[in-house]
Amino acid sequence: MFELDKNIENWVNEFKANQSMQNSDIDELESHLRDSIAELQKKGLSPEESFWVARQRLGDTTMLVNEFAHVNRALLWRKRIFWLLxxxxxxxxxxxxxxxxxxxxxxxxxxxxxxxxxxxxxxxxxxxxxxxxxxxxxxxxxxxxxxxxxxVPGKRFRFFHFFTGLKVGYKFVFILLGFYLFILSGKFFSLMFLVKNSSPAMAGNLSEAEAFFSILWNAFLFITLVIFTIQLQKNKHESVSID
Amino acid sequence: MIDKDLMAASSRPLILTILSQHESYGYEIIKKIHELSNDEIQWKDGMLYPVLHKLEKEGCIESFVKISETGRKRKYYRIKSEGTKLLETQRKQWNVVNSVFNLLMEKKPCLS
Incomplete structure (x- = not known):
């Protein structure tokens, strides 16, 4: 027996596993799919037939996800930085x-x-x-x-999907290296600042001060993480006001 | 069936024209395009949404939620003044291309 709602749910979950789609995007696509199915059923197709035809008309999941990724690029980056942090x-x-x-x-x-x-x-x-x-x-x-x-099959673990979702492997390595350099540069510049501003007599205290600055740097990163979390959370609950 | 590149280029003016007539939602827009083109224009339905969202980001159109007759929430779009302006320039551009094309295709009387 074909369960229409369950199949629609599985289809929706394919999108949910991806980072580049906002919830409102997925809702919109689901609404489209349901409209399409309803019309096909009116024309005399069975629920199963209309589901597959409507799904095919909407287009391949990967293709859609890639198209949405172009539009939602900023969101995608916020999510990437969130995971990296x-x-x-x-x-x-x-x-x-x-x-x-x-x-x-x-x-x-x-x-x-x-x-x-x-x-x-x-x-x-x-x-x-x-x-x-x-x-x-x-x-x-x-x-x-x-x-x-x-x-459940079709409902992949999100964290893994994030990594597998990045098609070009070196792209990911590149991002990782860039991020590592970013972290190191923060520590490096704080150290440079210390060395520049301390007398030779203070050399012994340098590592202590360096540890202090590294705490500051970590605190800065932590605040960034909190900001990104809040922003992503906002995005999740984003709903358009009813006219 | 219309070529992919041509389709990509014409999607924005088509959507804007439909929205300039009345507010609408994705499914209705795509249905109209299918109908008017006698199914010659065959987008994958889902491809419409990235274009709509891009237009919205650019401030050409705006979206709002309405409850549909089936009781579900539905995202509607309507055109803004920015969009009307864009549509006007795009319409002019299309007309230029169209008239050049027509002139070139015109059958000249053969003199020999």
């Missing part, structure tokens, strides 16, 4: 957490890992925190894969 914060949080967890391990035991067991040793500290970091990342990836398993 959240990714950055996830990684930094995990790495801080890893360092934090590595500290007690260092002080408590595992002397065989270190040359000087009871003094603070960077060469020992680093691999432990790195190991914990990798564990966290692996855990996060596993969690994402686990959530993907029990998903």
């Amino acid at each position: 959240s990714g950055y914060f996830l990684v930094t949080t995990i790495s801080y957490l890893a360092k934090f967890c590595a500290l007690p391990i260092h002080f408590i035991s595992l002397p065989w890992l270190s040359t000087q067991a009871y003094t603070f040793n960077v060469h020992y500290f680093l691999p432990v925190s790195l190991f914990i970091f990798v564990l966290f990342v692996a855990g996060a990836v596993l969690m994402i894969i686990a959530t993907q398993k029990d998903i």
Whole structure:
């Protein structure tokens, strides 16, 4: 038995999985599809036939998504930056957490890992925190894969779809590199500013100050993330006023 | 069936002309174009919306929501003064192309 509403819902979900469509765009297309189906049914087609004909008339999903992406380019970029920033914060949080967890391990035991067991040793500290970091990342990836398993077909996990949606691979690498450079440049310029404004006698305090500025930079990025989140949220609930 | 490039070039003046007559929504616009062209113009229906949204962004048309006879929300579009101006220049351009084309195609009497 052909379920019309379920098929329409699946069709809508194909669009929802994509970042370049706004909800209002999808509503408009759905309304068009339903109008089209209603008219075809009036002409004597079965629900199933009219669904497929109407769907075919509207056009291929990928083609439509690409066309909408042209118009909604600004929105697409806001979403990309949003994901990049959240990714950055996830990684930094995990790495801080890893360092934090590595500290007690260092002080408590595992002397065989270190040359000087009871003094603070960077060469020992680093691999432990790195190991914990990798564990966290692996855990996060596993969690994402686990959530993907029990998903209804046609309703893909959004985060993955965002990556697979970028057709040209190097485009994505390019964006990532650009973003990394952007983050680094912020830190670099704050450091430049410090070196320029401090006397040789203050050299010892440099790393402290650098850490301070890096906190400022992170705070700036965090505020940007919050702004993007609010803007995207606004976009989601955007509805046109009724005349 | 009309060529893709020609279709892309003519979509904006066609949409603006329809909207200059009365406010309308996507499905109605595409139906009208299909009917008037005897189905010679075969857009994929969905391709209309990016064009409409672009026109809206440019300030040529505006959208508003109305409840349709079936009780669902429907997004309507109507033309703005910017759009009327754009339509006027585009109509002039089309007329120029059209008249040149007609003159070229005119059969000249053969003298020999």
